Amino acid sequence: MTALAEPATAPRSPFDLTGRRAVVTGAGRGLGRAVALGLARAGADVVLLGRPGAQDGTAQALEAEGARTEVLDLDLADHDVIGQVSADVLAAGEVDVLVNNAGIIDRADAVDVARDDWDRVLDVNLTGLFLLTQQLGRPMVERGHGKVVSIASLLSFQGGIRVASYAASKHAVAGLTKALANEWGPAGVQVNAIAPGYIATDNTTALREDPARSAAILDRIPAGRWGAAEDVAGAAVFLSSSAADYVNGHVLVVDGGWMSR
Numbered sequence: 001m002t003a004l005a006e007p008a009t010a011p012r013s014p015f016d017l018t019g020r021r022a023v024v025t026g027a028g029r030g031l032g033r034a035v036a037l038g039l040a041r042a043g044a045d046v047v048l049l050g051r052p053g054a055q056d057g058t059a060q061a062l063e064a065e066g067a068r069t070e071v072l073d074l075d076l077a078d079h080d081v082i083g084q085v086s087a088d089v090l091a092a093g094e095v096d097v098l099v100n101n102a103g104i105i106d107r108a109d110a111v112d113v114a115r116d117d118w119d120r121v122l123d124v125n126l127t128g129l130f131l132l133t134q135q136l137g138r139p140m141v142e143r144g145h146g147k148v149v150s151i152a153s154l155l156s157f158q159g160g161i162r163v164a165s166y167a168a169s170k171h172a173v174a175g176l177t178k179a180l181a182n183e184w185g186p187a188g189v190q191v192n193a194i195a196p197g198y199i200a201t202d203n204t205t206a207l208r209e210d211p212a213r214s215a216a217i218l219d220r221i222p223a224g225r226w227g228a229a230e231d232v233a234g235a236a237v238f239l240s241s242s243a244a245d246y247v248n249g250h251v252l253v254v255d256g257g258w259m260s261r
Helices: 030-041 056-064 079-091 115-143 164-187 202-208 211-220 229-240
Strands: 021-025 045-050 069-073 097-100 146-151 189-196 251-254
Touching (some): 021 030, 021 115, 030 045, 045 056, 056 069, 069 079, 097 115, 115 189, 202 211, 229 251
Parallel strands (some): 097 146, 146 189
16 A cells, blocks of 8 residues: 655745844834734734833733743933844844834924924934934844844835925935845845835824815825824735845835826
């Protein structure tokens, strides 16, 4: 009697992040929380970086799903501590994926923007992002592999209304993404960004509560709805995975079709 052949082992999915260690900033709520959960569900161990106490709920949700989770305190506006926090992260193991999600927005007429408010937005959205990426990206470059995914915005392409500092910072994130891709791509590190469209998060509460603005926005979106944070998570998993090994310097728009109009 001929013995039955052993079933072939199923090939690993290119989206599988098992064994990868991913750092996500600002994962306490909204996009960051959804992205952290998406990475964990794809198999990654997740390190949450954010303000004290802000990540606790997300950490509990990840742990409830069996994900290995670490939480470290970090305020990206405090540039003096980024080096030490990065060293603490790296002391616990290699970082395979960095998702720069943390960001803030200030709404005001450009003629009324105060210098402190301008600095606060740029300190978090651009300078803090760069310094953290520099610290955690250096070992990726040295060993020859890694993924960096930053959360950009439709305002990486457009000017918006009453958000001068935010638009400036998000244009800069798109430019920084391309600059780092040019430098780090030859070393095997992919640097990309996601530009979410109009997503129902705390940052868009004012827009959603303005009937005229909300109606105008929805009228332009072919999908006919505001996006959900989970709509961005799949894009983050893709760019963090080996499925995106030949994607570099790209700003992936996730907007329900807004930019096609």
